[in-house]
Amino acid sequence: MRFLRYVLTLLLLIPVTASADLISGLWGLGSYNMPRSSGNTGGPGGGGGLTFEFRGKTLGFETGVLYQGQVLNGSNLQYLNVPLALRYWWSTGLTASFGGYFKYLINPMPSVDSSDYGARVTLGYDWPMGQQKEISFAVECGYQFSLSSPKVGVQQDQVFFLIGFRFGRSTTPINRSDPLPSLPYTPAN
Numbered sequence: 001m002r003f004l005r006y007v008l009t010l011l012l013l014i015p016v017t018a019s020a021d022l023i024s025g026l027w028g029l030g031s032y033n034m035p036r037s038s039g040n041t042g043g044p045g046g047g048g049g050l051t052f053e054f055r056g057k058t059l060g061f062e063t064g065v066l067y068q069g070q071v072l073n074g075s076n077l078q079y080l081n082v083p084l085a086l087r088y089w090w091s092t093g094l095t096a097s098f099g100g101y102f103k104y105l106i107n108p109m110p111s112v113d114s115s116d117y118g119a120r121v122t123l124g125y126d127w128p129m130g131q132q133k134e135i136s137f138a139v140e141c142g143y144q145f146s147l148s149s150p151k152v153g154v155q156q157d158q159v160f161f162l163i164g165f166r167f168g169r170s171t172t173p174i175n176r177s178d179p180l181p182s183l184p185y186t187p188a189n
Contacts, residue, residue: 022052022055024050025051026048027048027162028164029068030161031045031068031070032045032159033045033158034156036157040072040073043072048164049065050064051063051064053087061084062084066082067079072153072154079105080104083120084100086098095122096122097121097122098119100118101119101120116156118157121142136166138165140161140162142159
């Protein structure tokens, strides 16, 4: 129930950011699954997907769909992961987000719950590209902390790494179209 209130609160932010720019992202994903109970083993996984962010000058609301492969006790699990997060942008291209996620297991297994939810935090950097700076190369790393109480299986946390591109008007709040500041000119004697 707490998670539902959390999601509804984040969804209420959409009208607040309705006049904001829409930034979309295309990502590749690498992750490492870490079960919280002893006797269970995790492993590396991969995936990718799309994100969408409604962003004002420095604050945005992000969601999307990511395919996420994970390993638990030698089994390959395949999830659709829906992040819901607030993202803050510094003028340097540095970005951080905090929010939640909901995952749905695509390949059901009797020993694993079909869904999971929890908290998510990321830290990343964007490099604007091109004349208009409407594309940026982006790298992010993050951590997902499961808050669900599994009926079967175990709670699973993940460390993940995203690499990809963001598309949209002004992909970073850096205004690189301004001329570089010039040093004061003093003529030589």
